[in-house]
Amino acid sequence: MNIMIIGGVAAGTKAAAKLKRQDRNLNVTVYTKSSDISYAGCGLPYYVGGEIASREELIVNSPEKFTALTGAVVRTGMEAVKVEPNTKTVTFHNLKNGAEETEKYDQLILAVGADAVVPKITGAGLEGVFTMRTPSDAVGLREYIKENSCRSAVVAGAGFIGLEIAENLMAQGLQVTVVDMADQVMPNLFDVEMADYIRRQLQERGLRIVTGAALEEIVGEQRASGIRTSVSSINCDVVILALGVRPATEFLEDTGIAMDRGTILVDKYQKTNVEDIYAVGDCAQVYNRITGKGQWSAMGSTANITGRCLAKNLTGEKAEYGGCMGTGVVRMAKDLNAGRTGLTEEQAKTAGFDAVSVTCVSDDKAHYYPDASSFVTKLVADRQSRKILGIQVVGAGEVDKMVDIAVTGIALNAKVDDFDTLDFAYAPPFSTAIHPFVQACYILENKMSGAFETxxxxxxxxxxxxxxxxxxxxxxxxxxxxxxxxxxxxxxxxxxxxxxxxxxxxxxxxxxxxxxxxxxxxxxxxxxxxxxxxxxxNRVKVPSAGGKLTPEEIKRVKGLGCLQDKRYPDVFNVRVITRNGKITAQEQRDIAEAAERFGSGAVTMTTRLTLEIQGVHYDDIPELLSYLKERGLDTGGTGSLVRPVVSCKGTTCQYGLLDSFDLSEKLHERFYLGYHGVTLPHKFKIAVGGCPNNCVKPDLNDLGIVGQRIPMVNYSKCRGCAKCQVEQNCPIHAAKMQDGKIFIDPQICNHCGRCKERCPFGALEEFKDGYKVYIGGRWGKKIANGRPLSKIFTTEEEVFDVVEKAILLFRDEGLSGERFADTIARLGFNYVEDKLLHSEVNKEAVLKKTVKGGASC
CATH class of the missing domain: 3.40.250.10 (Rhodanese-like domain)
Incomplete structure (x- = not known):
């Protein structure tokens, strides 16, 4: 018997291996277009994230190793182009030598899988656009990110693969935006309220999500630089298309094999309508175990199961496939997993069930155990039969154990009540005394009985x-x-x-x-x-009585960056955080749109270079914050915290001593974002000035950084000119001729750098660039000018180090309610300077302290 298998990943290799174990006399040959077989497609995102170190770890078997283990022959680089059922032949295009070869079969197994969906849009073929289907895709993406120092990515598609790749890109330090044309993440997989909970959790972890946005164009010249959607444009360094897959069955269209939207129709024994032709894996349509209707299940688990069943069917055993349930599990962050099986509540109603559900929150293990967390579970059942129809679970722990119990229950037609007394495993590190799945069943039973009205x-x-x-x-x-x-x-x-x-x-x-x-x-x-x-x-909002808000609520809302307009009881101006005043053109449009939708239409600039959307009614604040969050914009800038960093436009003034925008953005990321959950005795403001003109008044901030250009005079080139160009051009008269040589008074010189290359003979060509750091400044009711530290810092890392030390010292030794200037005055400048320049700080110990903030705005 000559059995030909087209496709060598999951279903094809599983069928081949089982066939040879069932009957060693069978002649089994696997033909595959790829050079790889049996690779771990589900592991590709984790290779991108670095958890899987090498490409070799993704390859389960090489062709040689597979043949040695199973006895099945493998031919790589063979693309099937035509199937002739009448003559039982398949024509292949040999990718290695370009020749066409025709091979005969007695029985044919189609396991050709599916290809990634690539939309027919402008820019889809640009460099820097990737799919995630093969090891080469993952290798290419990881190398591209490294070689091009990518800092931002867009993932098109918010399904399992899209969210997995997003997590792993974030693990590589990229800022990631996920877009999807559906109105929710995980469309058709989770009910909308569970999807909304997932979205909020992901956004809190730094992932930007834009739903209801159809991908229309990938922007760029030679390489991708962003995307345009139906609602906005997004800039990025790399684009990943995770829009799903489609069966790779185009070459079968004229064979007479029955198909539905490209998927091959088979019976419960994987047989097509054509004699001696079978289909398994991502190219074949199976059926849903609950509804009995056809369903496409492009999952590695389904591929392996049906491949094994087929091998048994072809060797004399009867192995009926029991149907799929859409089971899936995904890790979306280090502490956020989601799993599901069966029907969603919406799908159950559409299928004709009298669906009833309950959403509950339970401990995932004994609450007192160190890493205990919780499961958010939605359990769906049929009200009349009480049979379980589906489950959706989100949590930090092993959501798969909840899903697997539901899979077993659904497969055995179990009722909700059947789980009440089951003896599940229990110990504090693993579960609760009453298993969380059983708890969900209890709660649903109470709801169905009327004891729990919700x-x-x-x-x-x-x-x-x-x-x-x-x-x-x-x-x-x-x-x-x-x-x-x-x-x-x-x-x-x-x-x-x-x-x-x-x-x-x-x-x-x-x-x-x-x-x-x-x-x-x-x-x-x-x-x-x-x-x-x-x-x-749920996001619970209590309508205000007559527009009057309690002082506690006003304080809470203020902490979100919403400052009350004192003319009204329930109107606020909402601060949108910018990176030192710089925002993209698209962000400008998004903020303007937000002001039109939720506010008065006016936007103002604050002295801290943040934007305020004016006239937002209290009831509209949650929707506004959600709208901004979806577009990668945050609000805040209040409280006893590190405030948004401001800077001048250092590279465009006449001095231009440093890229103040770049430095302030790095400070913003490290200390405004990085320390955002760290309470200080009072607010802590940081400013960056590009030169001694001090346009943004760095010395009136708790900590100010000023660019420096320190002259290094080459006296051997000084000619002692009667009319010295350096002296003539010094704006503060620090440079003077003294004893026939140029002298720059270090007590007067502010290191502005204006004397650079003023000497025609080259006496002032060399300079030392650096940073001066001021501490203890403030403005407002009680103005204080900061004092500079005695050291001129020469690297950014030195600056970051002293900024962090200042913040930690303030947290450690400051008193609640006092500004950093007060702390310095109380402790003494010399003491603080010595601490910042010469002492080590136990960061871990300082961050563990309990600190009460005193900022009122």
Missing amino acids: FTPAEYAAGAAKGYQVIDVLPQPGIPGAKWVDLGKVNGPVEGLNLEDKLMLVCARGKRGYFLQNRLKAFGYTNTRVLEGGITV
């Missing part, structure tokens, strides 16, 4: 809670504008709440809300709902 996150987002009073059930008051109820003291009707009032009970996860609901029902309350997932999953 709003789902989707219902709440759609406005179902309108007219309900928000009741804060957190251990301490934490929901601005809500009435707080102390759960432990509820032993009867709650003062101020009538028995018929519509009450929405909100806590961190939903558990305390359920406990309060249970008590309130016992005391006669008839209209309570618990918000599933609490404030962990």
Whole structure:
């Protein structure tokens, strides 16, 4: 029996290996277009991120090794171009010598897989545009990033592969933007509220996400420099297309093999409609185990399973494929994983089920164990049969264990109640005493019985809670504008709440809300709902009563960069952080659009070179912040923290001693962003000046950096001219002729560099460039001029080191409410200077301290 297999990755090699194990007498030959076989396609993103060190680690087997292990023959570089079912022949194009070869088969297995989708748009063929399908793709991307010192990337596609590659690009230090034409991440994989939770979590970790944006063009001349979408343009150094895959079956169109949108139709035994032709893997359509309908499952797991089943079917055994469930798991960050299987709630309803769901938050292991975290779980079931239909899980831990339990349950037609008493493994490092999956089942059972009456996150987002009073059930008051109820003291009707009032009970996860609901029902309350997932999953907003906000809420909003317009009770100006005043043209447009949508339409510039969107109503703040975040823009710049760094335009003035923009951007990243969660005794402002003109007043900041150009006079070239050009051109008269030679008074010279090359004989051609650092300045109610440290710093790293020492010293030895200038005055300048220039700082110990900030704005 001559069995020909076209395709040598997952399904093809699995079928070949199993066929030879089943029957050593079979003649099995694998033909593949690639030079590689059996490579780890799912590992490609992790090669890009560096976790997989070498290309060789991605290759599971070489052709030679595979033949030695299995006995199947492998022919690489063979592209199938035509299949003739009548003559049972396949024509190949030999990529090594260009010849065409025709081979006969008795049985043919099509395992040709799928190709990455590359849209037909301008720029798709530019250098710096990559897909992520083969080892060569991953190798090429990693090398391109290194060789071109890439700092930013755009990933088109927010599915599994897109988010995996985004994580690994961020691990390489790139700023990453993910765009998708759908209105959510993970479209068709997660329900919208779970996808929204994932999006917020990723954005908090620094990933920029733009949804509802169709890719229209890749911009660039020779290489990619950005993209244009249906909503905006984004600059970047490299573009990765993760838009999905399509079956590589174009060469089969005239064979008579039945296909649906390019996928080969097969029965439960992988047989096509053509005699002796079978199909497995990414090129074949399987079926959904729950609905029984055809489904494409381009997954390595499906490929391996169906490849093995086919081999058994061809060798006399009966191995019916049981169907797929769309199972998948993904790591999106070091502490953020997501997994799913079965039907989403939306898919279940579309399939005709009476779907009911619950969204809950549970510990992933014993809460007291050191690395304990939580699972956000959405469990979907059929209300009438009570059978489980699907699950979606997000968390820092092993979400796959939750998904795998659901897979088993769905496959065995298990009901929610069937898990109640199952003896799952328990120990504090691994799980909770009642398994988190079982907890989700309990909660759903309570909901189906009516004991737990709720709003789902989707219902709440759609406005179902309108007219309900928000009741804060957190251990301490934490929901601005809500009435707080102390759960432990509820032993009867709650003062101020009538028995018929519509009450929405909100806590961190939903558990305390359920406990309060249970008590309130016992005391006669008839209209309570618990918000599933609490404030962990939902963004809860309490409408202000008559426009009046509490002082606590105003303080909270101010911490987000929203400053109250004192003329109104509920109108704010929102600070958009810039990189020392520099923003891109697209960011300008985005800010202007935000001002039009959410504010008065006006944008102002602050003295700290941030922008303020004017006239934003309190109720519009969450939408505005989300809109800006999606476009890579942040708000803030208030509180007892390192403030946004400002600078002059150092390279465009007459001095131009340093690239103040570049230096201030680096300082901004290291200390405004890098120290953003570090509370200080008061605000700490940093300014960079490109020359001694001090346009941005560096010496009126807590720490100021000024570019320096120190003259190094070559006296052997000084002719002692009667009319010295250096003396004539010194703007501050620090240069004078003295005893027939030029003398530059170090007590007067401000190192402006204007004397450079003024001497026609070359006495002033050499200079030492550096940085002067001022400490202890401030402006405002109590102005103080900073004093310069005695050392002139000559490298950026020296500057970064002294800035960090100053911040840590202020945190360590400053008193709450005092500015850095006050700290220096109290400790003494000489003491502080010695600390900054000559002492080591225990950064870890200083950051562990508890510090109370005193900034009021």
